[in-house]
Amino acid sequence: METKETLALVQGQAQIWQQMIGSVDSMALKCAVELRIADIIHSHGGPITLRQIASGIDSTSPNIPYLARIMRLLVCKNIFTEQHQPVDSGEETLYGLNQASRLLLHDAELSLAPMVLLRNHPWLLAPLHWLSQCVKEGGTAFNKAHGCEIWDFTSKNPEFNNIFNDGMACTTKIVMRVILAEYKDGFGCVGSLVDVAGGTGGTIAEIVKAHKHMRGINFDLPHVVATAPMHEGVSHFGGDMFESIPNADAILIKWVLHNWSDEHCIKILENCRKAIPEKSGKVIIVDIVVEKDGNDLFDETRMVFDLTMMAYTAGGKERTELEWKKLLEEAGFGRYKIIKIPAIQSIIEAYPN
Template identity: 55%
Template sequence: METVLSKHSAPLVLKGVQKKEEEELLGQATIWKLMLSFMDSFALKAAVELRIADIIDHHGRPISLQTILNNISDAPSPDISFLHRVMRHLVRKNIFSSQQSELNDTLYDLTPASKWLLRDSKSTLAPMILLENHPLHLDPSHYLSHSIREGTKNGSAFFKCHGHEQFDLTGLDPEFNKLFNEGMACTARIVSKAVTSGYKEGFKKIQSLVDVGGGIGGSLSGIVRAYPLIKGINFDLPHVVATAPKYDGITHVGGNMFQSIPKADAVYMKWILHDWSDQECVQILKNCRKAIPEKTGKVIIVDHVLHPQGNGIFEDTGFAFDMMLLTHNGGGKERTEEDWKKLFQQAGFLRYNIININAFPSNIIEAFPI
């Protein structure tokens, strides 16, 4: 039997084997790949913690393994062989690139992917990588089967793991709260740029906009910068807005979206409704409806629309996020268009519109009272 594995991510080609054996081998390979895929994320985390992308970017050219090692701070006894193995893995995953120098030394450079690891860049996913790989965030995943067996009657998997629900824990643990807010803020900057680019007409007639669950104001600040005539209201839990920086044109308001929402021409929500059950989402949407004008108001939702048979570049990410929500937020989930339609009908919104944007989550969903 001849087995040929082409470079990097090309498919495995099996020759000289029966179809049944080939199917078994490919099935085995699929399970191994999924089983160990968590190491991809841990390798990303290591690269962020060691600031490898920043080191390469600072030099402005491809550099050797030894140069990377020499620039890693707080490394009392660095191991170049360990670094080599991590870099080899990340090169295979196209996070970094490698090439041979004239002296036959391997030099490493950035790729379009590794530029998203830069800690000091405005367009970075580094804080989100640190959040997603933190033990407090990871450990509830071990309770996934418990969620299937027991549902959420006795709390989410996150609660079973930590004794607190996720959003309660952010109020009790300042370090986790900071990590969570920084993760949300970095995605907010990326998404805000995609929203202001892909939704230009949508903001033009809005004079006041309330960002429900706006965190420390990252999303709203990007919108108000692009549309300075908008009066922004950043609305979140009191302990969240207490740490929010000052932004021109934005007022921070603490409160509870399940009770009431500040009045405005429009409501903006990024990655909020996917955290909650259908019943809770309907309650939030009803409060949104009360906060906006009946005839001219609208709710602007930035969330993902799942396509079970889709093949978009963020489709797999949407399904992976759905698995995470299953353990972190009890009733939280990613939704199909039909799921969104049902929510709007139950909350009293007669029309909706879906717009694609170039980011994850990759959709803007407009909901109108009339």
């Protein structure tokens, strides 16, 4: 009969082992994306055998036993489905898609495949090895690993810039679908909207498309908007959010503030406040709100995101409601409201009075 001490030791081992080899789960997921396994299954219109998957891989001699072991783990992790059907020699296994693996399809409207490749790229994994050094002496893990900050690295490395932009774009599509469904009333009375750090304007274009009455302004650095395509109802405006922001009825700032320190965020938010009407204006922040003791599907992921911000940025972090409240008050926003949506991020409405 097991003693309490023995059981606790076994449970402790299981927990540490699970965390210790968790990176292998990520690598198996990356492998599935690189081999386009979800796309191969999808192209057949239903569950298929291991050999059929292998025949669709871009290789003249795929290693089927290796593939079988990878699929076994991904089925165990509920990324793919598995079913058995009888054949003359016994039975064969068929692998199919579920809601998770459909998000790995490369050409699907909603796909996380580019983000899987980004998050598991050696360039983004390297800084995570420097976390303990950051605790000891401060600094940015990304800088320690690569000799410069992430934004400098991105601007000097076209390959990484493309991977980064693709990863950001795919998550934007998913969260924008949620926002347009859950927050449609929030845009209803907004005549003009500025998307701060809006990139090439995809986000504001989606909002204006759904709200024809609205005038959209896509605001980003001059070299970013210089290559932005034209979108109906949207004008591009180049500038620096730390200097000033174009005037509008409301301002959207989506997944931007978590990249910056409190001091930087206060400056950005102060400029947002100056750009909107004192009595009727609002700032719409789309960002993570960390809850330590929450029971949401994404709670643990949000805390992991906080460590990635610590690793990749100089001062960026995911914030609790109390931390958001402090930022907003210091930037001159007397009221705020948090709207939870079925996504990693929440919507924070901030009002100047």
